[in-house]
Amino acid sequence: xxxxxxxxxCPGRASRLLESVTMTRFLSRLGAALLLAxxxxxxxxxxPRHDLTVFAASSLTDAFTALAHAFEAANPGxxxxxxxxxxxxxxxxILQGAPADVFASADRAQMARITDAGLQQGSPxxxxxxxxxxxxxxxxxxxxxxxxxxxxxxxxLAAQQVPAGHYADAMLAAAAAQPGxxxxxxxxxxxxxxxxxxxxxxxxxxxxLGAADAAVVYATDARGLPDVRSIPIPAALQPAIAYPxxxxxxxxxxxxxxxxxxxVLSPAGRAxxxxxxxxxxx
Amino acid sequence: xxxxxxxxxxVGTGLVLMLLLVLxxxxxxxxxxxxxxxxxxxxxxxxxxxxxSLGTTAVSLLxxxxxxxxxxxxxxxxxFRGKALLEALLDLPLVLPPVVAGLALLLLxxxxxxxxxxxxxxxxxxxxxxxxxxLAQLFVxxxxxxxxxxxAFRSTPPSLEAAAVTLHASRLRAFRRVTLPLTLPAFIEGxxxxxxxxxxxxxxxxxxxxxxxxxxxxxPLAIYAELERNLNTALAMGAVLTLVAFALLLTFRxxxxxx
Numbered sequence: 200x201x202x203x204x205x206x207x208x209c210p211g212r213a214s215r216l217l218e219s220v221t222m223t224r225f226l227s228r229l230g231a232a233l234l235l236a237x238x239x240x241x242x243x244x245x246x247p248r249h250d251l252t253v254f255a256a257s258s259l260t261d262a263f264t265a266l267a268h269a270f271e272a273a274n275p276g277x278x279x280x281x282x283x284x285x286x287x288x289x290x291x292x293i294l295q296g297a298p299a300d301v302f303a304s305a306d307r308a309q310m311a312r313i314t315d316a317g318l319q320q321g322s323p324x325x326x327x328x329x330x331x332x333x334x335x336x337x338x339x340x341x342x343x344x345x346x347x348x349x350x351x352x353x354x355x356l357a358a359q360q361v362p363a364g365h366y367a368d369a370m371l372a373a374a375a376a377q378p379g380x381x382x383x384x385x386x387x388x389x390x391x392x393x394x395x396x397x398x399x400x401x402x403x404x405x406x407x408l409g410a411a412d413a414a415v416v417y418a419t420d421a422r423g424l425p426d427v428r429s430i431p432i433p434a435a436l437q438p439a440i441a442y443p444x445x446x447x448x449x450x451x452x453x454x455x456x457x458x459x460x461x462x463v464l465s466p467a468g469r470a471x472x473x474x475x476x477x478x479x480x481x
Numbered sequence: 482x483x484x485x486x487x488x489x490x491x492v493g494t495g496l497v498l499m500l501l502l503v504l505x506x507x508x509x510x511x512x513x514x515x516x517x518x519x520x521x522x523x524x525x526x527x528x529x530x531x532x533x534s535l536g537t538t539a540v541s542l543l544x545x546x547x548x549x550x551x552x553x554x555x556x557x558x559x560x561f562r563g564k565a566l567l568e569a570l571l572d573l574p575l576v577l578p579p580v581v582a583g584l585a586l587l588l589l590x591x592x593x594x595x596x597x598x599x600x601x602x603x604x605x606x607x608x609x610x611x612x613x614x615x616l617a618q619l620f621v622x623x624x625x626x627x628x629x630x631x632x633a634f635r636s637t638p639p640s641l642e643a644a645a646v647t648l649h650a651s652r653l654r655a656f657r658r659v660t661l662p663l664t665l666p667a668f669i670e671g672x673x674x675x676x677x678x679x680x681x682x683x684x685x686x687x688x689x690x691x692x693x694x695x696x697x698x699x700x701p702l703a704i705y706a707e708l709e710r711n712l713n714t715a716l717a718m719g720a721v722l723t724l725v726a727f728a729l730l731l732t733f734r735x736x737x738x739x740x
Contacts, residue, residue, distance in 0.1 A: 285709070
């Protein structure tokens with residue numbers, strides 16, 4: 200580093216000293232600012248706001264965001280924190296002690312992990328249904344479920360333990376016994392699977408990003424995606440998809456949890472779910 | 482400046498962070514030390530993931546050394562316009578969130594990516610293959626190697642090489658016999674850091690390579706998947722990775738002290 204010549208007798212050392220003083224001052228100010236920010240964050244945490252934590256399946260992202268807003272509007276002072284992930288991820292987190300008040304799962308198997316551990320308050324209630332579709336990029340040559348068996352198709356499914364992946368496996372198992380598909384079709388489709396994603400939204404995103412040729416997701420996931428077309432899957436191959444909802448004992452606000460559960464099951468709640476493309480529970 | 486701070490204060494405040502850095506690992510090891518430890522590691526996914534992790538990191542480390550050494554030498558020994566900019570660009574993958582790195586790679590080599598589309602036309606698939614796993618590791622980890630070799634080349638005076646040349650050594654021989662031995666500690670450090678970073682790669686890999694057992698599901702991805710299926714398996718795999726990484730760091734300390 201060079202310094203402009205100054206009037207001092209020893210310009211280099213003086214300006215370096217000055218620099219180090221300025222630096223020390225800067226660092227101590229930065230430290231103070233960080234400390235204040237940390238204290239502020241801690242204080243904000245302790246505000247007496249009524250916080251309800253809702254864990255919901257990835258596919259519910261849009262519908263439950265709307266439901267939470269409607270719930271907050273109907274219950275002044277209430278604040279809903281939402282956490283979306285694969286139902287399997289959420290169930291694992293709840294079993295490991297995550298402080299959730301409500302759990303909305305995309306299948307019964309993940310809900311059973313919670314009820315088997317006795318963490319529920321009341322019984323789980325089915326509140327929605329769904330259908331599987333194949334999503335492809337808008338200009339894709341894939342027109343039918345049967346095209347998924349074509350060699351070279353990059354197919355993405357959700358992971359096996361994730362409900363959407365479990366349903367996709369059930370769909371393929373049904374296809375094995377179905378005339379027009381059969382075991383050869385299923386084997387060819389399995390050979391085309393290039394990834395099993397951590398949740399259904401990431402599965403759909405792989406097609407939206409143009410990385411994969413096709414993905415099996417819920418009909419509701421395809422709705423908001425740009426440049427993506429969805430191909431219906433025949434009724435004979437559709438698994439029964441049921442979303443159960445439960446209020447948890449482990450949360451911080453058991454009465455709020457029960458109120459949110461009732462709200463989702465109410466006519467207004469069901470109307471919101473229908474507006475986002477969800478079917479009534481099977 | 483030379484006066485020391487009181488030792489009690491140092492230990493007291495230092496202990497907080499030291500505990501925070503050490504206790505999580507101990508908790509993981511304590512919890513995974515169970516009778517079923519070995520049987521938990523015997524599933525086919527575990528062996529496939531371990532094999533894939535070792536294979537891909539070996540390839541990415543080799544590529545890093547072969548391709549990264551000239552880069553480090555170039556940056557250390559030559560001055561040219563735009564060098565500061567280039568150095569910042571080469572360091573960027575280190576500070577990028579891994580998910581962003583994965584997204585960037587996907588937009589480059591994905592089916593409709595910048596390079597992916599022409600490659601696809603030529604019949605070469607990168608995304609969702611083991612090659613994508615290696616690419617992700619190379620992208621996030623090789624800058625660590627470049628950094629440590631660059632510093633080492635910089636601190637080795639070129640005059641030593643010049644002296645060897647005056648003693649009738651060829652330039653390559655001078656580099657091999659003079660510069661390389663002097664940079665050995667940095668070389669080991671660079672390799673260890675690059676390899677452990679590549680071994681732990683998660684975010685970029687899951688975005689650009691996906692997660693398929695046996696093909697792209699490396700140890701960290703398999704641990705993530707097992708978390709929801711079988712916690713004991715996930716714990717055992719986590720403990721294995723931890724022990725491997727720790728053994729490496731310890732060996733590296735020994736080696737550099739000896740060198």
